[in-house]
Amino acid sequence: MLRRVLHKLQKKKVERTYPNRFLAFYYRNKKRLNKERRSLYTKKKNERICVRCSRNVVSGKVFCSYHQKKQKGYNIKARKKV
Numbered sequence: 001m002l003r004r005v006l007h008k009l010q011k012k013k014v015e016r017t018y019p020n021r022f023l024a025f026y027y028r029n030k031k032r033l034n035k036e037r038r039s040l041y042t043k044k045k046n047e048r049i050c051v052r053c054s055r056n057v058v059s060g061k062v063f064c065s066y067h068q069k070k071q072k073g074y075n076i077k078a079r080k081k082v
């Protein structure tokens, strides 16, 4: 009986609270979501489809022409911050 109560208390401690249900869902399914994202990335990369949309890639890259242009902008911004 006592053991059961203790076990329940421990379980409650482990359960964390999250700011919203979307983050809670993310943290609870993190492993699966990351696995899915990675496999989709690899699949798209191998099939020569842009990893951010469904257009064809610019040769030798993982992005289409639009997203490659976008990515260049992101990279410039990121380098400036440091």
Ligand SMILES: [Zn+2]
Pocket: 050, 051, 052, 053, 054, 055, 063, 064, 065, 066, 067
């Ligand atoms: Zn794209």
